[in-house]
Amino acid sequence: MDDLLAAVRAGDLRALRDLLVLEDVPTIVDELERLDAVSRAIAFRALPKDLALAVFEDLDAELQGELLDAMRQETVAELISGLDPDDRATLLDELPASVASTLLAALSPHEREMTTSLLGYPPDSAGRRMTPQAVHLPVHLSVGAALDHVRAHEADAEMIYTLPVVAAGREVVGVVSLRRLFVTDPQVPLREVMSDPIVVRATEDQEVAARSVRDHGTLAVPVVDGEQRLLGLFTVDDAMRILEHEESEDFARTGASEPLRRPYLATRVLDLVRSRILWLFVLIAAAALTVNVLEHFEDTLAEVVTLALFIPLLIGTGGNTGAQAVTTVVRAMALGDVRFRDLPRVVWRELVTGALLGTALAAVAAVPVTFLVGGDIALVLALALVIVCTLATTAGAVIPMVAKKVGVDPAVVSAPFITTLVDATGLIVYFVVAQAVLGL
Incomplete structure (x- = not known):
C-alpha cells in the first residue's frame, strides 16, 4: 500500500501498472477502495485494459460512477459496453438520468435492448438483477444434442x-447442470436427466431470490414471468x-445509522455524519420520555433516595435484554426461520425467556442489595428486574414482526429504539413496584 501511494503521488503510471498487475482482482479492488477519489482514478488509469474491466466490474456501483466522471468518453464507452447487462443496469441506477441516457445511447442496439429490458423491472427486484444472457435447452433434445447446443x-x-x-413458448420445465x-x-x-426447476419470478424481491439461490446451493436459478x-x-x-x-444495511440500522453504500475508507466524513445524525436526533427525542418519567416520580425519589442508585442497573439490564431479543428475532426473520403467522409462538418463547432471565438476574442481585440497603x-x-426483562424480550419479539407486516424495515425498529422504549417503561415499572412494596 505504501508503494502504491508513493507511485500515485508521483504520477508514475508505469510503476503503478507494475505494482497492480502482480495482484489478483479482489486485492486490487480492496486497495483501490482504500484510496481517495483522485488517487483511485490515477491508479485505475494505470491498469491494462482487460484487467481494468475485471476490476471495474467488482467495484461498488457508487465507486464505478465516481470513476466514470474521471475517465475520457471513449474509455467510459469501453467500460460500459464490457459490463454484463445486470451489472450495467446496477451502475445506471446510481447515475443521474441524463448521464445514464447518454451511456445507453452509446451502446450497440443489442446491448442497449438487453439493458433497458432489465431497467423496466421494479427496483430491487430479481428481474432487475438477472442476466438475460442464458443458454436454454429445448426439452426434446438428447444429451448429445444439448451439449452441441451449448457449444454453439x-x-x-x-x-x-x-x-x-424449456418447452414450447420458452416455458421452463426443468434444469440440468453442465x-x-x-x-x-x-x-x-x-428430459430423463433434468431436475424439477427452482424458479423465481422477475417481480420477486431480490433478497428473496438471493436466499433461494443460497438455500438450494445452486449456481443459478431461472427467472420467469407470470x-x-x-x-x-x-x-x-x-x-x-x-x-x-x-446484511450490511440491516447491521447498520440495528446500530441506528444508515448504510454507507460504499466502503468505509472511500466514504467522506460528511457522509458518515449524515448517515448517523438523523438517528441520533430521533433517539434524543425518544430519550425525552425517560426524563418525563423521572420528573413524574420525583416525589417518590425524594422519599427514598436509595431507589436512584439502581436506576442505571435496571434500565441498562432491560435495554440489553431487549436488544438481545430484537437482534435474535430480526435475524430469524431475515433467514426465513419465522414468519408473521408465528407471532404467538415467538411472543410466548420470548416472554418465558425474559421471565427466566429476569428471575436469574434478580436472584443474583438480591443478596448483595439486601446487605447494602x-x-x-x-x-x-428483584420484582422490577423480572417484569422489565419480560417486557423487554416480549417487545423485542413483537415490534420487528409487526413492523415487517405493515411494510416497515424491521431493522429500523432496531436495538436502540427497543432500548429507549425499555428505559421509559422500565422506570415506570420500577417506581410503581416501589410505591406498592414500600407503601409510598
Whole structure:
C-alpha cells in the first residue's frame, strides 16, 4: 500500500501498472477502495485494459460512477459496453438520468435492448438483477444434442453451468447442470436427466431470490414471468453480493445509522455524519420520555433516595435484554426461520425467556442489595428486574414482526429504539413496584 501511494503521488503510471498487475482482482479492488477519489482514478488509469474491466466490474456501483466522471468518453464507452447487462443496469441506477441516457445511447442496439429490458423491472427486484444472457435447452433434445447446443451458444451467455430446459413458448420445465450432461450417455433424452426447476419470478424481491439461490446451493436459478416463461438467470455471484448488501444495511440500522453504500475508507466524513445524525436526533427525542418519567416520580425519589442508585442497573439490564431479543428475532426473520403467522409462538418463547432471565438476574442481585440497603429495596429491584426483562424480550419479539407486516424495515425498529422504549417503561415499572412494596 505504501508503494502504491508513493507511485500515485508521483504520477508514475508505469510503476503503478507494475505494482497492480502482480495482484489478483479482489486485492486490487480492496486497495483501490482504500484510496481517495483522485488517487483511485490515477491508479485505475494505470491498469491494462482487460484487467481494468475485471476490476471495474467488482467495484461498488457508487465507486464505478465516481470513476466514470474521471475517465475520457471513449474509455467510459469501453467500460460500459464490457459490463454484463445486470451489472450495467446496477451502475445506471446510481447515475443521474441524463448521464445514464447518454451511456445507453452509446451502446450497440443489442446491448442497449438487453439493458433497458432489465431497467423496466421494479427496483430491487430479481428481474432487475438477472442476466438475460442464458443458454436454454429445448426439452426434446438428447444429451448429445444439448451439449452441441451449448457449444454453439456459449459465447453469448454469462454462465453455462446451470441450464434451463424449456418447452414450447420458452416455458421452463426443468434444469440440468453442465456436469450432468458431460457424464451422461449422449443418446439419453434430456428430459430423463433434468431436475424439477427452482424458479423465481422477475417481480420477486431480490433478497428473496438471493436466499433461494443460497438455500438450494445452486449456481443459478431461472427467472420467469407470470406464465413460467424464461426471462434469464439469477446467478450466485449476484446473490452473494445482494445478501452482503442487505446484511450490511440491516447491521447498520440495528446500530441506528444508515448504510454507507460504499466502503468505509472511500466514504467522506460528511457522509458518515449524515448517515448517523438523523438517528441520533430521533433517539434524543425518544430519550425525552425517560426524563418525563423521572420528573413524574420525583416525589417518590425524594422519599427514598436509595431507589436512584439502581436506576442505571435496571434500565441498562432491560435495554440489553431487549436488544438481545430484537437482534435474535430480526435475524430469524431475515433467514426465513419465522414468519408473521408465528407471532404467538415467538411472543410466548420470548416472554418465558425474559421471565427466566429476569428471575436469574434478580436472584443474583438480591443478596448483595439486601446487605447494602436492606430487604425492601432488594425486593423492589428483584420484582422490577423480572417484569422489565419480560417486557423487554416480549417487545423485542413483537415490534420487528409487526413492523415487517405493515411494510416497515424491521431493522429500523432496531436495538436502540427497543432500548429507549425499555428505559421509559422500565422506570415506570420500577417506581410503581416501589410505591406498592414500600407503601409510598
